[in-house]
Amino acid sequence: MSLSRHPARLTGFAIALMATQLLAACSGTRPEAADETVDVLIVGGTVFDGSDSPGRPADVAIAGDRIVEVAPDLAGRYRAARTVDAQGLIVAPGFIDPHTHPNTYIRSPEAAVRRNLPWLHQGVSTIFIGIDGGGTPDIAEQAAWFETNGVGTNVAAYVGLGPVRRRVLGDEARAPDPGELQQMREMVAAAMCQGAIGLSTGLFYAPQSFADTDEVVALAEEAAIRGGVYDTHQRDESSYSIGLVESVEEALEVGRRARIPVHIAHIKALGTDVHGSAGRIIERIERARADGLQVTADQYPWLASGTGLDAALLPRWAQDGGRAALLARLEDPATSARIRAEMEENLRRRGGADSLLMIGDGWPWSGRTVADMATEWQVDPVDAALRIIRTDGTDDAGPPRKVASFNMHPDDVVAFMRQPWVLTASDGGDGHPRQYASFPEKYARYVVGEGVIDLQAFIHRSTGLTAATFGLEDRGELRPGYFADVVAFDPGRYAPAATYVEPALLSEGVEYLWVNGTAVIEQGQAAADALPGRVLRHRPPAGTCDPAPRPAD
Template sequence: MSGRGRRDRMTDLHLPLRRLARCLPGLLLLAGCASPPAPTALAQADTLIHGGLLFDGGNSDGRIADVAIRGDRILAVGPDLRRRYRATREIDATGLVVAPGFIDPHTHPDTYLRSPDPAMRRLLPWLHQGVSTIFIGIDGGGTPDVAAERAKLEAAGTGTNVAAYVGLGPVRSRVLGQDARAPDADELARMRTLVADAMCEGAFGLSAGLFYAPQSFASTDDVVALAREAAIRGGVYDTHQRDESSYSLGLMGSVEEALEIGRRAHLPVHIAHIKALGADVHGSAGAVIARIERAHAQGQRVTADQYPWLASSTSLGAALLPRWAVDGGRPALFERLDDPATAARIRDDMRDNLQRRGGADAILMTGSGWPWSARTLQQFADGAGLDPIEAALRIIGEGGTGRTGSAQRIASFNMRRDDVDLFMRQPWVLTASDGGDGHPRQHATFPEKYARFVVQDQVIDLAAFIHRSTGLTATTFGLADRGFLRPGHYADVLVFDPDAYAPKADYVRPHVLSEGVVHLFVNGVATIDAGHAAHALPGRMLQHRPPPGTCP
């Protein structure tokens, strides 16, 4: 018999035996000769979210999958987890979207974060958007005393996680005050030490606001020297660039400066609230994108963030006053205004800046409780019988020259929709609110982007929206174990209704909470539960970990 014939006969013989072996346990059980198999024990979870359309934070399509949470961590992610886990609480997410909690890398939350009222420190404007982590110290405003800041916030408690930058503004002011001058060698060394110490205390990088005085007085070389201290310790350079319009070196010149700082200091560059501000630079988004793409091709790490609004927000003084006029701070400004010749020059420069902003009709006063509140600069000027520049100087006189002076907060309608769309389509542009008091972006940025740019106009798709609000943001800034729905990651988990997730705030009513977030967990604790804010402060102060050997 051939070898093949023997193999065929053996196969024919073994098939019934294999069938009998499979049936034997059941036959023995029926005959009373064997015990039934012990049931598989289910692992214990605190919360099981099942049946939702899950996006894990990567740049991929959603899938029907479950999330199991135990303590402050994600225990498992996958299909049919109810067969593997017994949960204290189950949430049926059928018809809902499940995603990592959103990360907002650019916020102005001081009214809430510094409040003595625990209810304010829940940070409801962000929680009701689905945000579980915010960044502070942006626009160059972060204190160098990062450890003390962290201790204070941890003791008080917050609703979201908080990550901090060290800012060029406080660093420079601590050494040079408000003066427009270059530091000497000793002063620069002191500033570098402040940045280095802050990085060692957990700052995620150096933030600069080169548009704002006194930071605007810093040279590129000064910023490079400080950025190197962040680079050594694994940080990023986050910049409100020197010019988003045509105030000084121009938008393209400002982008070049930002890239130069990153290149010379050897660290990633992140451009805050990227835009083309004002009629002088409308239509420039393509050129900015091409320049950044060229930097990518040369091996440079460059990202940006963006808010989905056509109006920016700042103070009237920052928008209109020439920088030379605020050298030395507010007292020096009013001394200059007392001199007729200098005052005339200030007014001429202010008229040029007002034109860049689109005129007095394009500036809405958003600070509350003032005679000009909720009126355009032109409307207030007409009502007061003043020229718009004189009206602006009156407001500045009563409201201060700083960026956060509530009396002179403005919404400045200065962007063009095609530029906004083009920036948004770029895979390296993240979502950020730049949320501060008086502008709807504080309460409604993420749902505005979803409702208008994902659902209505389909500028980007849902997967891209979630990825650039979660995983890409976490990766860009080095947030360990956050931004993704993965086993072992922190349980920052969002569940929202895709049909109801929408902004409710607008420019006239900027403080209305958004709708559609059904559940939000921060470190495994429910902060939004069945659509309602919980009385919980589970947020943590996140800490950057510099490479070994770079800190004492």
């Protein structure tokens, strides 16, 4: 896999196919139908090919894992093992989700769960993992696990600041010394050479929040040398620390200094203090783009974010040293009083106790707000939050401290969505409807319902633009020689079923989905035992990984 700034590599299949088509065009003849056999022929649909072109009547021919041709009236030219009637359906590239939290599904010991149905039923064929700075440096080991066990969607992975920093510094709130920084750089370089698509950071979250800009730049340089992208859950989407505007400026500074494309995860203006800030953020990003910096962002179409209650309310200094250190600080009266005061301010910033809806299965507060629990327990909202934060979670019951935080203003959401450099993403994790319904929610609410963007833009920013941004080879468009990741959905039925109260309901309206030419959704139902997803590895430029990763000067 190469980044979009590098020339695309044509596969042997694609070159042969182009040669055949060129000869046919020059001779004025088409191949005889008897000589053209394909596995699947999708006929009668309206094709949006992912290239930001208008929809058109066309058929799609698939052989093996590749698209053979996209053109009208292919039924008269190909013999197909199977013909799918797509009359009345939209046919498009499988959607690409560049920001996901799918571990419950893709790492399950059960093959049926690894099909990754929450994403398949949205029409998603490719997901990115390791986001928010959480990606393992052991990229090759992770890829081998997926290839051995199988997965329903394609998977691309980042290396994350969090695991890299923890392996060297633990949870300490300090800068690395030169030797420690060198270890971290070498880990990032090695991960890039194993196929990571870039470096991801989650600078809002401890212990990543303890990293200063210089540390981030140093690691981003290693990804830049090897053709990667810098993806960031930026340091502040609100007014917690440096502020939203300065946080965006920090992300752009990393891009300029490390000479790396910048991708801002789930762009938003979070909390009452920064509502109405979208215009200023857009202006700064547009200025950077005009100056030649590659800057993109992704966005989920919901007014509530999803995060940990501790991340939403606790001050970062209180988390220095990890959970054990936090609990010890809460036992000290003076320190506890300081923590409580800052939590009161963070609760105000988030919109109050009524704005924090507890999510996650298996807990008595699931589906209820912090305000509800404060009333039930007859305590102050901060005390209720601390009671929940003190509760240990288990892998079986899920996270006990997750919240849907209603903190965004609709005008900011719409302003960001209209930008041509903002991609569709889910940020999908357990307990929030965005895991099951982000793509259909965007379509139903903002394309059909409110007309914020049109269908062509929705598809382009969910497919072709995403593939180009991250250099996914031969994906994101319906073109001859490209991988056959294809969705066919009913424009009248494509809609979310999940809600904040019932977040785990499969979306509706995807009639067919193929991943690498294998059907994973058939007539609206999941195909049994289909695990055709592949690991999409980034391929660094020649010489940057040979004989061994070399740190920048």
